[in-house]
Amino acid sequence: MAQQVIIVGGGEVGTYLASLLLAGGHQVTVIEVQRDEIPRLWRELSTDVVTVGNGTDPTVLEAAGVRQAHVVAAVTGTDETNLVITSLARFAFQVPRTMARVHTPKHAWMFTPAMGVDVALNQADVLAHLIAEEMSLGEMMTLLKLRKGQYALVEEQVHPRAPAVGAALRDLPLPSECAVAAIIRSGQLLIPRADLVLQPADEVLAVVHASQAAQLAALLGCPA
Numbered sequence: 001m002a003q004q005v006i007i008v009g010g011g012e013v014g015t016y017l018a019s020l021l022l023a024g025g026h027q028v029t030v031i032e033v034q035r036d037e038i039p040r041l042w043r044e045l046s047t048d049v050v051t052v053g054n055g056t057d058p059t060v061l062e063a064a065g066v067r068q069a070h071v072v073a074a075v076t077g078t079d080e081t082n083l084v085i086t087s088l089a090r091f092a093f094q095v096p097r098t099m100a101r102v103h104t105p106k107h108a109w110m111f112t113p114a115m116g117v118d119v120a121l122n123q124a125d126v127l128a129h130l131i132a133e134e135m136s137l138g139e140m141m142t143l144l145k146l147r148k149g150q151y152a153l154v155e156e157q158v159h160p161r162a163p164a165v166g167a168a169l170r171d172l173p174l175p176s177e178c179a180v181a182a183i184i185r186s187g188q189l190l191i192p193r194a195d196l197v198l199q200p201a202d203e204v205l206a207v208v209h210a211s212q213a214a215q216l217a218a219l220l221g222c223p224a
Contacts, residue, residue, distance in 0.1 A: 002026050006069045008055030008085050009076035010034075010041045013101060017073065018045055029064045031055045056084045058092060066093045075101040075121070083115050090116030146207070153181070153207050159222040160200040170194035172219065175212035181205045 002025050007014045010032030021028045022045070032041060033054045041050045053060035055074065066072065072095045074085035082100040089095040102108045102122040111120035144153040158164055164172055169180060169192055183190040184203040190196060198204070208216050218224075 003070040004065065004068055005029070005071045005073065006031065006061070006064050006066055006089075008072070008074045008082075009101070010037050010050065011075070011077060013075045014073075015041065015044055017075065018049065022049070031060060031064055056081060056088070058088060061085075061088060061093065066095060069093075069095050071095070071097040071099065073099040073101075075099075077103050079103050079107040079110070083110060083117070086116040088116075143205075151177075151207055151209055152213065153205065154213060154216070155203060155205050156217060156220045158198050158200055158202040158204060158220050161223055162198075162200075162220050163223070164198045164219050165200055167198060168194065169196050169198070172198075174219070175208060175215045177209035177212055178216055179207050181207060 004027040005021055006029050007018050007021075008031045010018075010030045014030055014032075018028050018030050028045075028049055029051055030041060030045060030049055031051045031053055032038060033052070035052060038050060038052055051060070051064050053063070055061065055076070061072075066089060069089075072085065072089035074082035074089075076082055076085075079102065082103070086098040086100045089098050097118055098116055099119040099121060100111055100117045102111055102120050105122060108120060108122050111117045111122075141155045142152045143155055146152060174180070180192040182205045183192055183196060183198070184205070185199065185201075204220055206216060
């Protein structure tokens with residue numbers, strides 16, 4: 001279903017986000033305060049998408065249609081500005097969903113529901129965690145982040161010397177917050193029934209809490 005989205009901040013992040021949403025059929029308004037950025041935004045988006053003004057000004061937000069918006073995304077380069085925008089959107093205009101870009105990682109603790117932020121987009125934190133996962137989890141691949149990164153859909157090929165080889169799923173000491181979703185064997189999808197015995201080269205798809213991903217990797221991967 002198409003939604004009405006207001007993006008405050010027409011820099012690279014805001015422009016790219018607007019492009020994706022427009023391509024998906026959503027109604028988008030981009031608010032940008034820097035007048036010298038407007039010609040570029042007109043070229044890359046369109047004149048009817050862009051509004052000139054300060055997104056921390058309630059009258060500008062109202063003129064942009066904030067009372068009808070389903071989502072407000074504050075993606076300027078200033079954390080204080082983004083927090084003011086989300087607070088206005090949530091508490092003054094009751095926007096159902098708010099998102100804010102975290103520009104400086106040390107300020108991330110402020111981006112909470114109490115400040116009107118439903119989703120905080122901390123690019124540096126996401127990148128750091130992805131790098132850490134790649135370094136620590138061997139062959140495990142993260143396919144999808146869920147619940148703001150608390151959980152992940154992961155895939156790992158069972159190593160020939162893994163502790164899980166030859167064990168039935170019901171006997172595996174899986175982490176407490178882990179669910180095996182599917183097994184792919186020789187290109188065939190297998191339902192993860194309790195009596196299914198894991199074999200070398202099986203591809204295991206599982207949903208696991210971020211804090212327990214290493215435990216799952218140790219079970220399926222090459223012994224240290």
